Amino acid sequence: MIGIADTASAYNPCHGNAAQLVEAIKRGVMLSGGLPIEFPTVSIHESFAHPTSMYLRNLMSIDTEEMIRAQPMDAVVLIGGCDKTVPAQLMGAASANVPCVQLVTGSMLTGSHQGERVGACTDCRRYWGRYRAEEIDADEIDRVNDQLVASVGTCSVMGTASTMACIAEALGIALPGSASAPAVTADRIRIAERSGATAVQLARSGLKPDKILTAKAFENALRVLLAIGGSTNAVIHTTAIAGRLGIHLDLARLDAMGRETPVLVDLKPSGRHYMEDLHRAGGLPTLLRELKPLLHLDALTVTGRTLGEEIDALGAPFEQDVVRPFSNPIYPQGGIAVLRGNLAPGGAIIKQSAADPKLMKHEGRAVAFENAEDLARRIDSDDLDVKADDVLVLKNIGPKGAPGMPEAGYLPIPKKLARAGVKDMVRISDGRMSGTAGGTVVLHVTPEAATGGPLAWVQSGDRIRLDVAARALSLLVSDEEMARRRKQKPLKEPAAQRGYLKLFLQSVTQADQGVDFDFLRK
Numbered sequence: 001m002i003g004i005a006d007t008a009s010a011y012n013p014c015h016g017n018a019a020q021l022v023e024a025i026k027r028g029v030m031l032s033g034g035l036p037i038e039f040p041t042v043s044i045h046e047s048f049a050h051p052t053s054m055y056l057r058n059l060m061s062i063d064t065e066e067m068i069r070a071q072p073m074d075a076v077v078l079i080g081g082c083d084k085t086v087p088a089q090l091m092g093a094a095s096a097n098v099p100c101v102q103l104v105t106g107s108m109l110t111g112s113h114q115g116e117r118v119g120a121c122t123d124c125r126r127y128w129g130r131y132r133a134e135e136i137d138a139d140e141i142d143r144v145n146d147q148l149v150a151s152v153g154t155c156s157v158m159g160t161a162s163t164m165a166c167i168a169e170a171l172g173i174a175l176p177g178s179a180s181a182p183a184v185t186a187d188r189i190r191i192a193e194r195s196g197a198t199a200v201q202l203a204r205s206g207l208k209p210d211k212i213l214t215a216k217a218f219e220n221a222l223r224v225l226l227a228i229g230g231s232t233n234a235v236i237h238t239t240a241i242a243g244r245l246g247i248h249l250d251l252a253r254l255d256a257m258g259r260e261t262p263v264l265v266d267l268k269p270s271g272r273h274y275m276e277d278l279h280r281a282g283g284l285p286t287l288l289r290e291l292k293p294l295l296h297l298d299a300l301t302v303t304g305r306t307l308g309e310e311i312d313a314l315g316a317p318f319e320q321d322v323v324r325p326f327s328n329p330i331y332p333q334g335g336i337a338v339l340r341g342n343l344a345p346g347g348a349i350i351k352q353s354a355a356d357p358k359l360m361k362h363e364g365r366a367v368a369f370e371n372a373e374d375l376a377r378r379i380d381s382d383d384l385d386v387k388a389d390d391v392l393v394l395k396n397i398g399p400k401g402a403p404g405m406p407e408a409g410y411l412p413i414p415k416k417l418a419r420a421g422v423k424d425m426v427r428i429s430d431g432r433m434s435g436t437a438g439g440t441v442v443l444h445v446t447p448e449a450a451t452g453g454p455l456a457w458v459q460s461g462d463r464i465r466l467d468v469a470a471r472a473l474s475l476l477v478s479d480e481e482m483a484r485r486r487k488q489k490p491l492k493e494p495a496a497q498r499g500y501l502k503l504f505l506q507s508v509t510q511a512d513q514g515v516d517f518d519f520l521r522k
């Protein structure tokens with residue numbers, strides 16, 4: 001009996017092909033001698049989940065875990081795609097430890113605006129920035145909007161959804177070559193059929209997630225994350241999945257790996273191309289072939305073969321310009337660097353491959369916002385005291401602060417500076433940023449402001465120093481002054497009276513533990 005976790009939802013266009021995938025998985029299961037039975041779970045879309053999709057990821061993981069455990073099934077195929085769904089499903093499946101295959105819905109196709117190829121959502125941000133700078137009008141934004149989401153499927157750049165698809169494949173829990181096929185292609189249907197057949201094979205062999213999702217598999221996944229210039233969100237999600245198996249992902253290790261793993265995949269937002277181009281270039285296997293010397297080749301995959309055996313079974317490489325060789329990287333180090341300092345004692349991260357090289361070493365005056373509402377109220381005011389070399393600081397958008405750690409870390413450039421042509425500034429917060437965004441944006445500052453991290457007591461006018469090469473983030477304020485501020489404005493942690501919010505605020509962990517609930521970690 002093969003369960004199929006069906007995450008179709010009219011609120012989730014990223015899963016708009018789920019019905020077709022269910023049919024294809026069923027064919028694969030039945031042709032292999034299994035009995036397919038689909039079941040629904042929570043489905044989360046980035047745009048339509050309030051207050052933020054991340055607030056619901058752990059809920060979806062609980063639903064997935066308990067439904068797998070409660071219903072009779074010998075293996076399960078998980079249909080995920082939009083940012084939070086694949087992490088939630090892998091967290092749940094890791095805890096349930098029933099044989100499973102992850103199947104992603106696949107990426108959207110790209111569209112075309114006045115002859116320029118566009119795709120969600122790196123190009124959305126660029127056009128929105130131009131609109132804010134009054135370079136284009138509302139009519140044009142409407143026309144671009146129609147082209148950015150050209151089909152069902154997940155965002156077409158190396159955002160969080162594409163990153164998690166690649167990570168699932170690198171972990172060995174999704175089929176080799178399955179990450180990159182766009183949602184509307186015949187390849188996606190073939191992969192779904194093969195995922196069904198593979199689930200039957202897993203039901204027979206009894207190969208469980210804990211034999212696939214090992215410490216070595218997670219190192220392979222982090223290598224891939226660094227080499228694809230992947231989403232910063234994937235650090236949190238991968239940490240959470242590993243935490244379900246009692247595996248601790250060390251940020252220091254991630255940073256050390258980043259120093260020897262260049263960005264090789266030329267996709268937006270770090271590069272030029274889209275997921276459909278990566279698929280034409282051979283998909284993730286083309287990258288794995290290049291990364292082979294850095295991978296743990298003995299890690300098992302859902303096929304029952306090792307990652308090394310899967311790479312050896314690939315055909316000869318062919319000419320393409322999406323996955324670069326080691327000798328010609330997009331960026332000489334991994335896409336993500338880990339920062340530490342008195343402003344982030346538990347760490348912070350920056351997507352250095354998508355940042356402005358001129359700002360990688362920068363000292364500036366803080367312009368602080370207390371929370372998202374404060375930011376919305378003041379950021380576009382002509383009276384805001386801000387200059388291009390200032391450092392924008394946003395507090396209280398961490399796991400407990402917002403709550404749910406929304407993707408508000410990509411602070412907009414203040415309108416008056418945008419109009420003057422400023423494209424990037426150093427921005428710091430305890431929140432997250434969409435994987436489709438770029439800029440000199442420091443994220444996941446830990447501990448967050450709402451639990452008493454030093455960020456809570458930053459004031460406008462303070463000096464802040466960022467030095468990415470030295471991996472340092474420093475608040476140039478004395479310990480005595482910080483102690484005085486703490487005393488003057490004591491911390492009041494967020495709390496709730498009832499319901500999921502109460503559970504969330506009581507149990508959610510910080511970014512360095514994956515923002516999972518403490519009682520769900522192993």
Ligand code: FES
Pocket residue numbers: 014045046047081082083120153154155159161
């Ligand atoms: Fe679903 Fe981007 S909105 S992947």
